[in-house]
Amino acid sequence: MTDLEAVLKLVRADPKIKGVLVVTDGIFSMTGALVPLPDFVRIAKKYGAKTLVDEAHSVGVVGEAGRGVEEYFNMPGQIDILVGTFSKAFGFVGGYVVARKSIIDYLQFTAAAWIFSTSLPSCILAGINEAVHTHIQDKTIIAKLRRNRDYLWENIKRQLLVPIPIRVGAIMPLLFSSNESLLKAVETLARHKIKCGAVTFPAIKRGVGLLRIIPTASHSFEDFDRLSEALAEIEGRYGFTKAPSQ
């Protein structure tokens, strides 16, 4: 937030720059960190900047009903543009933009992906509709996700003493000091029949590797026990560095 304010100060000192849009993830995709939304919005407003929050990793997960960081911080209507994807919590494809009508009208006439690309087929739209409604109506899904997440994180904390970022989203990052040790970790997980996202440059900085563990509502506690066993083996052989702090 200190950097954001410093950049906005610089930008506002340039009379040629008119409109300013500041963009953030709700839950950061690699670290699982939560945006400090009240500060983000306060600083943006102080410098007359508009705000855009990408809820890809927060919609369906964060907030009482899973409506994302806007709900979590109880700040309805205070973000100018919300974007999100149907490809994560909802298990589909495609995404959405939520904004006031003038912004949506503007996008409909200027966004190349909207004007020049084929729209999503109706069977996909019907599926998205069903997935979102199921998620809203069946409160057990989000409750199960949270139970699973808490179980997994407690397991990992107890067994491996890995520092845990704040438990709001579902992303559990484990950092490795090299790509080689990350690849060995992925091989070990595969031997335990576990598939897990391995992240390297350019998604994160060069030279380190990151295992991005994401529990879902359909995992079972047994799945996590198996993961813990595999992680204990990896920790013994290759070691994690540290989990990025919140």
Ligand SMILES: Cc1ncc(COP(=O)(O)O)c(C=O)c1O
């Ligand atoms: C923060 C963030 N925004 C947007 C996306 C894009 O989602 P999609 O693959 O549905 O286009 C991703 C995908 O990983 C993401 O992490």
